[in-house]
Amino acid sequence: MTGKTPAKQTIGEKLKRHRKANRLTQEQLAERADLSIEIVRKLEQNVRRSTSLATLHALARALNVPTTALMGDAAEAAARAEPDHRPLSLAAIRRVVAPVRGLNGTLLTLPAGDPPTLDVLTGRLRAVDRTYQRNNYAEALSVLPPLLADVRAAVDIANDRDRPDAYALLARTQHLTGNLLIQLRAGDLAQTALTGALDAARQCGNEDVAATVVQGMCWLLMRQGRLAEAAELATATADQVEPRFSRATPTQLAAWGWLLVAGAAAYARDNQPGVAADLVDAAQAAAVRIGERAPEPGHLMMVGGFDSGRVQMARVENAAVAGDPGRVLDLARLVPAGPTPVGSSWQRHRLDVAWAHAQRREHGDATAVLVELRHLAPAWLRQQRYAREIVNVISDGRRRAMTEDLADLASVVGYTP
Structure with missing residues (x-):
């Protein structure tokens, strides 16, 4: 007996089904998600077959479903629709x-x-x-x-x-x-x-080396929009390598902690903030246990850069993913001054701070953070779609023409007004 393979649903079809299940109009959903009605309409009509992961997450929060529940056959393209900087x-x-x-x-x-x-x-x-x-x-x-x-x-x-x-x-x-x-x-x-x-x-x-590689794979899966796989891989591996605190080395604790932070990031983006918070709490326990006992000299950044400051950055990140700019800024005050040994982690944290300022219409503060990153890490900033979205928010919220700093940032991140 043969049968037809079911056609994959598009993002728009999934969005429409969940919206109707929640008995919401397009206008009500757009208001709940703090998005324009045009975005919802175009997605449901399949005029827009891909969108950013942040937009999908906002819609998922409004519908109280995992972000992955809205991902259709264009999910990977949506997560990877970056400016073409090569x-x-x-x-x-x-x-x-x-x-x-x-x-x-x-x-x-x-x-x-x-x-x-x-x-x-x-x-x-x-x-x-x-x-x-x-x-x-x-x-x-x-x-x-x-x-x-x-x-x-x-x-x-x-x-x-x-x-x-x-x-x-x-x-x-x-x-x-x-x-x-x-x-x-x-x-x-x-x-x-x-x-x-x-x-x-x-x-x-070497299980510690393998665990740090898995953390890198989780990062890649999140970039591809494969949130459920990233979450499962991180937590399953963390369970497998969980150290005994009484005898664990700093290297073992750090490898485990990085996996927990990766799992938290994936669960937060998949609209499961409670699970994400629990994983961050566990990561904090590992960071506290490491304390002043630095890993052996010569380790790469994925071991040497794990500490309580990195865990606090994860709390800030989860607050940003949840769309809470006030909490982002409150938590960010507890992050030690940087840059830190893992440069990209600190820079990503500063983007969360810039996002929070932009959401609160504190455009000067948001621009200042981005200018700081422009001078510190221009090659990194050029690759960040998140930065382009922040510049978009700042530009749309300003009543005057772009400042010279903002125009320079727009050019770096590939934003065209």
């Missing part, structure tokens, strides 16, 4: 992340000569990690391809004693590569890099 070539990094292999599996291009020692390669990785944290993506993009090629070659020639360390180094290198590609909106290539990182982590048998 100032950096990805050709070199693509060759090492997805190398060409022949019929027998041999790489088309093999590195010449023996690779450097693992100690030398580890030093190079730490250097490019610092470069990445300084938001110097152009330099990181030029340094990572030869490093990744050398690390792969080191794995190939490693003896039994060195092989676990070589695979751990490969996992960390591919993880950092994946993070960079996520920042550059190269999602499919990032997934290839992170999948390779997870494979290498399994080979080395």
Whole structure:
């Protein structure tokens, strides 16, 4: 017996079904979600087949359903409809992340000569990690391809004693590569890099390394609008690696804490704030337990950057996702002054603060935060759709022409009035 595969519902069809189930008119839904009636109409009529994740979340809050309940066949396109900023070539990094292999599996291009020692390669990785944290993506993009090629070659020639360390180094290198590609909106290539990182982590048998790679994969899934998968992956992995506090190392606590923060971010965006709050509370317990016991020197940012300040940023982020600008600003006062070791986390937090000021029509304060980010991390800011949405709010709320600072910001983030 054969049957037809059910057609996927569009965002508009799902939105209309949930609106009617709540006995709301389009006007009432738009008012509840603090959106224009035109957005609701165009979505339901499928004139607009994709929209931002923030808009979907606002509609989900108004309808009291998970955000994923509204995602149709255009969900991924909606989450990834970013400004087309491609100032950096990805050709070199693509060759090492997805190398060409022949019929027998041999790489088309093999590195010449023996690779450097693992100690030398580890030093190079730490250097490019610092470069990445300084938001110097152009330099990181030029340094990572030869490093990744050398690390792969080191794995190939490693003896039994060195092989676990070589695979751990490969996992960390591919993880950092994946993070960079996520920042550059190269999602499919990032997934290839992170999948390779997870494979290498399994080979080395280091659960802490594997857990931090999974956190990177959760970040990617959220960027793709795959909220339920990100939430499930983060919490399932956290359950698997949950340390015993009495004997846990700072590294184990940090790896677990990062997973909890990732799960909280996914649940918050899927309109499940209670679950998100519980996960943040658990992450805070890990941060308190770490206290002043810093992880061993030389770890990458995904271990060394976890502390109570990062957990407080998660609370701020969840308040922003819930659409509560007043709470965002109240909670942000408890965040230590930055920047922090994990540069992108601090910068993302500052965008939440800018958003809150913009929502409260404090346009000067919002612009000042964005100008701060413009000077601190221009390459990072250029990739942030969130920043473009904030500039949009500021621009729409002003009665006068754009200031020079705001016009410059609009140009950087790709906003056209």
